[in-house]
Amino acid sequence: MNFNHSIGIVAANRLPIGKINGVYQKVTPEELYQNLIQQQFENLSQLKQTDIEQVILGNVSNLGGNLARRCALQAGFKSTIPAQTIDCQCGSSLAAIIAAANLISVHDASLVCTGGVESTSTANTVLDANTQQPIKRFKMAPAGFKDLDMGIIADLTAKRMNISRKVQDQYALTSHRKAAQASLTGSLKPEMIPFQTSKLTVVQDQTVRFNSSLAALSKLKPAFSKSGTATAGNSCPINDGASSVILADTTLPLKFQGFYLGQTTIALDPEKFLFGPIKATDRLLQKFSLQLSEIGAIELNEAFAVQAILFKNYFNLTDAKLNAFGGALAFGHPYGATGGILITRLLNRINRMPRPALGIATLCVAGGMGISVLVGNKWWQN
Template identity: 25%
Template sequence: MSKKKADKRRAVIVEGVRTPFVKAFDDFIELNTIELGALTVKELLRRTELPYNEIDALYWGSVVFIGIAPNTAREIVFEAGLPNHVHGMTVTRACTTGLNAITSAVEAIERGEADVMIAGGSDSTSNAEVPLPQKLIHLAAPFVFGKAKGMSDLIELLPNLMPLQELIPRKPEIAERATGKTMGQHCEEMAQRNQISREAQDEFAVRSHKRAAKGFEEGRLRREVMTISHNGHSASIDAFVRGDTSVEKLAKLRPAFSRNGTLTAGNSTGLSDGSAAVLLMEESKARALGYTPKAAFRSWRYVGIDPHDQLLMGPAYAIPKALDAAGMTLEDVENVELHEAFAAQVLCVLKMLGSKAFAQERLGLDRAVGEFDPEIFNVYGGSVAIGHPFAATGARLALTAANNIHLDGRANSLVSICAGGAMAVAAVLEAV
């Protein structure tokens, strides 16, 4: 982990940019994760005017992969026109992926492996590949890869094609393999267990939308978001942001995951496509090139928890670990960027952070971790309003946190993300 010491290298965030997070299967359906990533990288380099030959490597996150090009990072190097010497490493760790790419790049810089790196993530749910049924693959394999070619072989195959419904491609599975439940179903259980009401969730969602809308109106988010154009369509703000929404409007929506549930499309993140990237440099290198560092990483921790016991509660475990590694308590934190998978998930995490019983029974602490000041928490909205292209969210949060430190004069910022597979990450960024 990185703590500033006079005799050690320190990686810093110099700049960052992201696409607007757009609705999946809509106007930008033809842009895949590689193309979205390349657009962001090129815009980042245009804004910073960094000579391409200064870049050592690109670390990139992806969750929804393109089967014929699994090393998304290297493909983005080619697509963006970067020099061949820029090697690419692809990272994947569910919703923490984008931040994982960044912390991996920080480690590489601080080990002395590189001086200048680009890191981030992109995903296009619109281009998720629909897998063929295993039965069809097994039946067709002898014809595609083996010796079976003749009519007699085909005749022998025909009886095995029944029933035909077993051969029809189905949409990709979104349930957790370990539990058989979707994240929405897991969150419904968490909301019930922690007594999080529908009204509280809708109020939180409205807060997220209004703060994000204000962020665009005041120009703060506009400086982070580039304009993308494709096939006559253009976008420069996130597609899901609704500054005019209200608790009354959200109350009319039906439950999304359970007939009598409290989670709806209005208080959950929507399916979205997008990309986000940051430019990282060794601090002395950044200053030598004339750049002003925005922030550095003081600590981070990744955790895994029991998938059968509140699968999305990971941040409540990761946050105290990252704070301890940074030598801090929650009272020392001046800004918080917390991923909003669902309004209920955030409210459950906040409740457990403020619970002495949870701290004692689950964390081995004497007292509760603490409570966030609403004035420093997701100041410019969160994923419920902004959207959540899986691998891009971590980079978005790191970029916003760095800007909050640099532009608002904050000493630090705490970032945390829950993830599928019952995982989470928390990181502390600090002023340089």
């Protein structure tokens, strides 16, 4: 098992997730990040913002101007601290975390703030250069490849893999029930920092449906094609949010909440992007000579119920191992922040195990990619 033994996770936190044009409707991405990072450091006695050497953040919809740099400056980092923004679509903040880990591995930095931020509510409208009409989505593949909407791919994949609408709705309902239970029992408190200003306080994720039912989900119309089975109920919503993961060289005299141990990033045909987490996780297990039985918990971004079902069935996972507190079908998917949220929740789960434990965070990436990251809990022996 050739783990990376040099990178510790000092802290991993997130804000409550809001729906598009919801509680964060008038909150900029810089304000989201500022609120999260300042409170995160207030809770850290062993570290100060002035100790951080670089900031690397994921973002998708808030185009231009090196958003990470703006966020870092507004959050109070010194102007001499470099910051960079990574856009890898759904995988943006996992890609940012990997980039930060690589910096530490080659001794170009010893303390890096990473994660991501997304404000779909305040994203600018972009016009097509030829038609001057608003662009609903950017191209995910060039000429010569089919550039299908992700929802259409979900519909086609469900049909090809014979996954019924009822099975997808049942999975979505389970995700909401898990999330509701985690919210009500306080299981999310270790990972979440409330958004707090003089004008606004947000303490709960906005899109979790506490009273959802199979009957209610079954009434929803197909969202992407008339004969499709992907709906607003079994597809992830559009969201605002922020995550912050602080990575450090393990030679520093710090107390770690977990350990970054390695990753795999894979690519496949754009039309098969929903299989990205399967391919990436398979390769991750092979890379580190691990059996699935050695993994204590898995956090998968639930882009679509069909994608999550394919992953669950392929690895024959229980509800207790996969997304035990619910997933993106319930909480939502603030694109650029999601990878950091997955790492945050993964640590929340595996640190409840009073022994050394491993976890995997994984997601699919539009355009045909998959990313999986291996994490050890705070008892993991380096």
